[in-house]
Amino acid sequence: MIRRRISRPTRLRLADAIGEACTAILAKPARAMVTSLGTLLCVAWFVTALGLASTAGGQVTSAFAHRLPTHVLISPKRASPAPAAMPYPAGTEQRLGALHGVIAAGVFWPLRLRHRVVVSARPQPATVGSPRAARGRTADNRARAARQTPVMAASPGFLAAAAVKLSSGRLFGAWDQAHRAQVCLAGVVAARALGISHLRHQRTLYIDDVPCAVIGIISRANARQPILRSVVLPSATAIAQWGPPDERAGAMPSVLIRTRPGAARLVARQAPFVISQDRPDQFLVRRPPGPGQLRDQVAATLTSLFYALGWVSLAIGTLSIASVTWLSVRERSAEFGLRRAVGARRLHILAHVVCESAILGLIGGLAGASLGVAMIILLARARGWIPVVAPLTVLPAPLGGAAAGMLAGVIPAMFAARIQPAETLSRSLAI
Amino acid sequence: MAIESLTQPISRPSAQPLIELRGAGVTYPGRRSPALSAFDLAVRHGELVTLTGPPGSGKSTLLSVVGLLLRPTTGSYLLNGLEVTRLGDKDRTALRGRLIGRVFQQPQLLASRSVLDNVVLPLLYAELRRQQRSTAAAAALERVGMAHRMHALARELPAGEQQRVAIARAIAGNPSLLLCDDPTATLDEPAAAQVIGLLVGLHKEGTTVLVATRDQLAAAHSSRRLVVAPIGSGTLAGDLSP
Numbered sequence: 001m002i003r004r005r006i007s008r009p010t011r012l013r014l015a016d017a018i019g020e021a022c023t024a025i026l027a028k029p030a031r032a033m034v035t036s037l038g039t040l041l042c043v044a045w046f047v048t049a050l051g052l053a054s055t056a057g058g059q060v061t062s063a064f065a066h067r068l069p070t071h072v073l074i075s076p077k078r079a080s081p082a083p084a085a086m087p088y089p090a091g092t093e094q095r096l097g098a099l100h101g102v103i104a105a106g107v108f109w110p111l112r113l114r115h116r117v118v119v120s121a122r123p124q125p126a127t128v129g130s131p132r133a134a135r136g137r138t139a140d141n142r143a144r145a146a147r148q149t150p151v152m153a154a155s156p157g158f159l160a161a162a163a164v165k166l167s168s169g170r171l172f173g174a175w176d177q178a179h180r181a182q183v184c185l186a187g188v189v190a191a192r193a194l195g196i197s198h199l200r201h202q203r204t205l206y207i208d209d210v211p212c213a214v215i216g217i218i219s220r221a222n223a224r225q226p227i228l229r230s231v232v233l234p235s236a237t238a239i240a241q242w243g244p245p246d247e248r249a250g251a252m253p254s255v256l257i258r259t260r261p262g263a264a265r266l267v268a269r270q271a272p273f274v275i276s277q278d279r280p281d282q283f284l285v286r287r288p289p290g291p292g293q294l295r296d297q298v299a300a301t302l303t304s305l306f307y308a309l310g311w312v313s314l315a316i317g318t319l320s321i322a323s324v325t326w327l328s329v330r331e332r333s334a335e336f337g338l339r340r341a342v343g344a345r346r347l348h349i350l351a352h353v354v355c356e357s358a359i360l361g362l363i364g365g366l367a368g369a370s371l372g373v374a375m376i377i378l379l380a381r382a383r384g385w386i387p388v389v390a391p392l393t394v395l396p397a398p399l400g401g402a403a404a405g406m407l408a409g410v411i412p413a414m415f416a417a418r419i420q421p422a423e424t425l426s427r428s429l430a431i
Numbered sequence: 432m433a434i435e436s437l438t439q440p441i442s443r444p445s446a447q448p449l450i451e452l453r454g455a456g457v458t459y460p461g462r463r464s465p466a467l468s469a470f471d472l473a474v475r476h477g478e479l480v481t482l483t484g485p486p487g488s489g490k491s492t493l494l495s496v497v498g499l500l501l502r503p504t505t506g507s508y509l510l511n512g513l514e515v516t517r518l519g520d521k522d523r524t525a526l527r528g529r530l531i532g533r534v535f536q537q538p539q540l541l542a543s544r545s546v547l548d549n550v551v552l553p554l555l556y557a558e559l560r561r562q563q564r565s566t567a568a569a570a571a572l573e574r575v576g577m578a579h580r581m582h583a584l585a586r587e588l589p590a591g592e593q594q595r596v597a598i599a600r601a602i603a604g605n606p607s608l609l610l611c612d613d614p615t616a617t618l619d620e621p622a623a624a625q626v627i628g629l630l631v632g633l634h635k636e637g638t639t640v641l642v643a644t645r646d647q648l649a650a651a652h653s654s655r656r657l658v659v660a661p662i663g664s665g666t667l668a669g670d671l672s673p
Contacts, residue, residue, distance in 0.1 A: 009521045010528040010556035020555065027543040338539050341500060342553035342600070343528020345521060422500040425535055 012348040021355035039364025042317020047372025053306030054388040064295035075254040101263025106158025109253035111151035153238030161258040169216030180240040184212040187228035321408035337424030346417035353413035361405015365398035450474040454506035479634035490643035532601030534611040538593035542586035571603035591622025
């Protein structure tokens with residue numbers, strides 16, 4: 001009879017192990033609370049750290065959104081074989097303006113002719129070595145300015161796209177375009193060089209001997225900063241006076257598009273197709289490098305920092321649970337000795353302690369996750385941030401607590417499993 | 432070593448002893464003198480044997496060997512003819528859980544658990560369903576007259592009742608062998624008498640009972656056969672049969 005029974009070892013069902021663990025926890029709620037406290041705090045900190053990582057990442061994204069590129073520049077890849085033809089069909093600006101995210105778009109090109117274009121405040125442009133240039137220093141400076149001042153032809157849409165601001169005067173518009181008005185705008189640097197400080201009186205600049213009334217002084221432009229050193233005249237006037245841009249002379253016409261923050265990337269992809277459905281690949285599209293990479297690096301650094309803090313806290317929490325569980329197991333060695341004496345195998349004792357530890361970890365994890373979410377909300381509100389809590393970090397947190405508890409319980413459980421009943425049963429049970 | 436014994440007819444005579452120790456000795460690690468030295472003992476099925484001797488004579492060590500909580504460092508131990516000294520832990524645990532019930536000097540109850548929970552404890556490892564466990568535990572409590580307190584917390588019971596609950600826990604799995612290590616040591620006289628009466632009653636129902644006690648009177652009242660344990664390596668055997 002005995003031989004037959006030996007072949008059938010004692011068993012402990014998983015449900016019974018869990019039930020025993022629950023009963024043991026409920027029998028000593030104070031001890032359970034102390035053990036869970038470590039898990040609670042470490043899971044709370046873990047969730048808080050991850051939540052703060054997400055929240056801080058959101059803040060970084062928000063801060064960088066204001067610095068995203070808002071301009072797209074389009075130009076032909078190579079000079080047009082037909083010198084008198086504009087590479088952009090009529091209505092380009094209107095079609096680009098209809099794209100989602102586009103604020104304004106306009107064509108511009110540097111006015112370059114086969115000869116040097118000279119800008120002067122007088123009818124006869126001064127040249128180096130002329131008798132008038134030698135009269136004085138001011139005249140000499142103005143002569144240098146006349147030689148060096150670039151001239152741009154631009155549509156009114158370009159002025160809007162470049163977000164041009166004036167210190168005085170007005171911008172040219174559709175009327176000036178339509179009537180090919182001989183007007184121009186002077187960049188603040190160019191105006192100073194040409195001796196124009198204000199527009200209280202009518203001022204005229206002679207561009208390649210064509211008189212143009214200065215109607216405004218440009219003080220600021222968000223894009224195309226060289227505009228401040230240039231004289232800008234309506235593109236229709238430029239075409240009327242000197243013909244279409246001579247690409248072989250380096251007067252490559254480009255389109256400047258101003259977009260809403262974040263839309264530049266999409267607009268840059270769509271714009272060539274809007275300009276030419278047949279040959280979108282003939283255009284070179286450029287947009288300023290955005291701070292996306294920097295933003296991603298900053299966000300990644302912040303996230304990894306918080307993650308590291310979270311993992312360190314989890315490790316410390318696991319160690320604290322392990323130490324409390326260890327003390328608890330030592331205190332209960334007589335109980336485990338008794339269980340061994342009445343038929344529990346080492347594996348059963350191990351399962352019992354690990355189950356108990358995992359359940360305490362689960363309870364601590366649930367409470368810790370709730371506390372962590374509350375902490376994230378409170379801290380974010382205190383800083384005026386938008387709290388971001390990723391469900392993937394909060395929902396598995398109780399399971400993480402259970403896993404930490406289970407891990408923390410393994411070594412004490414191994415100790416408990418090695419308890420010799422004959423040594424411990426002389427003590428009285430205090431549980 | 433000779434063991435004097437008074438043997439009265441037992442209810443279920445068997446050809447081979449249930450317990451057979453042959454020169455069993457135990458020396459604890461780090462100790463020079465043995466706690467138990469070359470002890471011979473044979474207990475047949477259904478016997479009630481009382482083991483008595485002065486403190487330190489090795490009674491508890493002997494019970495631990497018989498109860499498979501200790502391995503003898505010398506000699507051999509046959510349980511129902513099976514050499515169990517060198518069995519693995521899993522087999523020894525199985526024998527301990529299924530064949531042997533133990534009552535300790537102190538009740539060793541889980542104080543913050545109910546009486547029923549305490550009695551159910553060994554049945555957790557016996558592959559019984561919850562209902563079967565509860566029924567068996569209730570029956571054991573009925574046998575020791577403690578069924579009416581099954582839902583009380585163990586710590587609420589007086590010492591005598593706690594020891595009766597401990598006996599119920601020991602017999603809940605219907606063991607073939609009941610080992611009692613000085614079960615009356617902490618009890619007053621009426622409670623001790625109740626416990627002795629219970630053990631005698633279990634013996635009459637067919638359980639093999641081995642009791643270690645310092646109380647000569649209790650031994651004299653309970654035992655059909657009495658073995659006086661040796662002190663250390665010396666041999667002291669006597670006959671105190673009723």
